Amino acid sequence: MSQYKHLLGIIAFAALVGLIPLVTDNGFYLKVLFLIGVNYLAAAGLNVLVGYAGQKSLGHAGLFAVGAYTAALLTAKLGWNPWLAFVAAGVMAAVFGVVIALPALRVKGPALAMVTIGFGVVVEKVVSEWQDVFAGQQGIYGVLPLTFGGEPLDARQWVWVVLALGIAAHLMLRFLLRGKYGRAFMAVNTAEVAAESVGVSVYKYKVLAFVISAVTCGFAGALITQQNQYINSDFITFNLSVFFLLIVLFGGRSVYGPLLGAVVLTLLDAFLARWPGVQHFTYGALLLFALYAMPNGLSGALSALFRRVRWYDRRAVGPERAPIAPWRSHVQSDALASGEVLLRTQGLYKAYGGVVPTNNLDIEIQSGHVHSLIGPNGAGKTTLLNILSGIVPPSKGSIEFRGKSIVGRPVYRICNMGLGRTFQNLKLFADMSVIDNVKVGLHQHIRTGFWPYLLGLPAASRDEAKATAESLEILQFLGLQEHARALAGSLPYGLQRRVELARALATRPTLLLLDEPAAGLNPQETAELVEVIRSIRDLGITILLIEHHMDLVMAISDHVIVLDYGEKIAEGVPLAVQSNPRVIAAYLGTDDDDEGDAVPHPAPAASRGPVGLGESHV
Known part of the structure; x- marks a missing residue:
């Protein structure tokens, strides 16, 4: 319509x-x-x-x-x-x-x-x-x-x-x-x-x-x-460049913005042509006005006015409005058999001057499992995830994902191989709707190219319909379908966390890296997250997560890796890691007289991490 x-x-x-x-x-x-x-x-x-x-x-x-x-x-x-x-x-x-x-x-x-x-x-x-x-x-x-x-x-x-x-x-x-x-x-x-x-x-x-x-x-x-x-x-002249930019900024970021800007400023330019000094002063004043007083431009101001004077259909778009797309089947068909080595690092090393957040790490991630990466603050956990996803290049060492080296590959190509991630600090596209955030995650799977989109050909419309259906399925999977048309940045923090997870799932990952997914969540949201992670694992997606909530780690992990000062000090099943003396020492410190026995201090004041091992961090 x-x-x-x-x-x-x-x-x-x-x-x-x-x-x-x-x-x-x-x-x-x-x-x-x-x-x-x-x-x-x-x-x-x-x-x-x-x-x-x-x-x-x-x-x-x-x-x-x-x-x-x-x-x-x-x-x-x-x-x-x-x-x-x-x-x-x-x-x-x-x-x-x-x-x-x-x-x-x-x-x-x-x-x-x-x-x-x-x-x-x-x-x-x-x-x-x-x-x-x-x-x-x-x-x-x-x-x-x-x-x-x-x-x-x-x-x-x-x-x-x-x-x-x-x-x-x-x-x-x-x-x-x-x-x-x-x-x-x-x-x-x-x-x-x-x-x-x-x-x-x-x-x-x-x-x-x-x-x-x-x-x-x-x-x-x-x-x-x-x-x-x-x-x-x-x-x-340089003034011509300024004039073009002013049209865009004054008109606003909208397909209609340049037209509004061109009409207003061309008429103003024609009116002021006989007074060049006033003309240039006016351009400068309008540029400041567009940048500071009206950041969304004339089109943004008019849109806000229309929203006040007329009713908008704000009903959520539910999954019933589009056929269910085969998102689950795509994910499950890409998954490896449980127990196979999905990712392996050898001698992974990263140094920033004298700081070594990743020190000769050898780890293996097995498909179908939930792996947790824990350790005190400053242990190098997020740096490791950044290295694995290609954001930070290692100083030396190797990384093999699905049998292929990914060292030196661009981040987007590593994602296209099946490695998705979320971030410790939210990185949502806040000015886009929830469903558009998820569609960005599907970007690599929308195969129609530039010319069909530019010319509005049916192939582009068909792919957009499929992307909408698949995005709605993912939102339904995470209980977000009623927020599909809401701006992502307008949602409560807990829901924003879940939107970022939905966007990562849209990339159809075989390995999903979660960087403190429970950070900032209340106890109820944390309990719901446990069930969500289990549901993701049941789809066949392998998970590597960083988390300080030890009750969450112990509840969902098949394998735990512990880092301290960039080095792996322990790994294994959760109960074995929880009782490991080196892990206890890393979290709680040791008595000076009994360092070899790794006896924990009675008070957690010596802890470098935000929580003691086994505590719930809420």
Whole structure:
């Protein structure tokens, strides 16, 4: 139903804007309409990069220049068909998008913005100083405009062309962002480590976001050049990059945000054009306003207003709304026979200067079992999980998972091999719904690629329906189905813990690493977690967990490994480990006069850990 409403809205919008050139022949009005469309095109792709992927860029004037000069040189110098030159402008901009993305994405935050500024400055200097090719301020004349029926487009037709291009861009980006690609971009924006841990290649999606933003910006540059039939270096300024970024930030992170920003700021720009000083001051003031007073942009403010004045259907989406997907069968088919060695480390070592959190560890994880990793605070437990999942590289040693070495593999590839995990400190995608968090976990299992999603083909719709069904099954398994449409960050802490577990289960792991899953839970939630872990084990998923709740460890563990100062000091069945003198000494300390006998102190004050062995930590 929402798709039909959206389509009707698009038709109504196109009819309204398309009629304007028929009721007026005022050149200024038509020019402003054309510029709104051009600015929307540039901002629509930049919104993917900035709004969704969270990568700030202040160099898109350079990509605008690439498209503009490609169209100019191919038509004015080489005599290309103007439509082919227009397409080539987008392709060339995409190439430069990759060129700028590869080095730029090695840095983050302000450093990334500085790299993109550098790119824009270099392009500006090249087109200004390389007179033989780009003609500097003199510019390139004789650029061939787009044609229809062999005749150049008139002012009305330019509006219709940019309207058609804008609607096409909107529809394709909406298709793309409402599926697995949009979820992946937002996951990268929110928590890169968590995105990698559920199978999303952060680097790939950052590059893809740069390319998308470059293509639309290149098309915008080509349109301006071909409509004016002229381009010079004065078009390419740092202010243009700021203007594009301002449209995105002011409009807000939404597929409609760039349109709102383009309409408001293009009209404001036209109004203030006679006062350049006021114009620049206004841009700066609006940028500060967008960043601080209205962080979600104009579209976010309007959405909040609509939520206040009209009723939204907040009913949960239950499992009955979609057929049960074969999630259990996928998990069970990937599981190894119980007792087989699933993961093995030999001589695993990690040092940070003089600190050695992992010291020559040899461990084996057997399939079908629950393994617990315990030890006092600072024993190196979380570091070990980070090494096993690829987040931290070992200094030396080997790790074999399912018979293959995983040392040096990217985190997302290790996840794709069947190793899932949760984190000690929650790393949810808080601004996404619960069901979308789980769908991100299914990312690697949604096989439909980029073009079907971009074009809204049926294959993408079918895969999205399957992902929804499988996500609902996982939520039902964990008792979360009634929270499916809620924002993950709005749930109580205990439920957020369970959502993170649901996301990890969506990766269809054969080995699940749980880093203190009971941290912050009350006694009832901890008891429920015990049953959940048992249910996961019964599916055939092997579990390695870190936990300080010793009653939980003793209740569910088949095998316990004890670390102290990065070394394995004991392992075995829970009761044997619980009575091991070295384990007692590690938790409670020893009397100075009887260190060899490992007699525990009567008071736990000497303990380095948060609890004594056998205590319940709530």
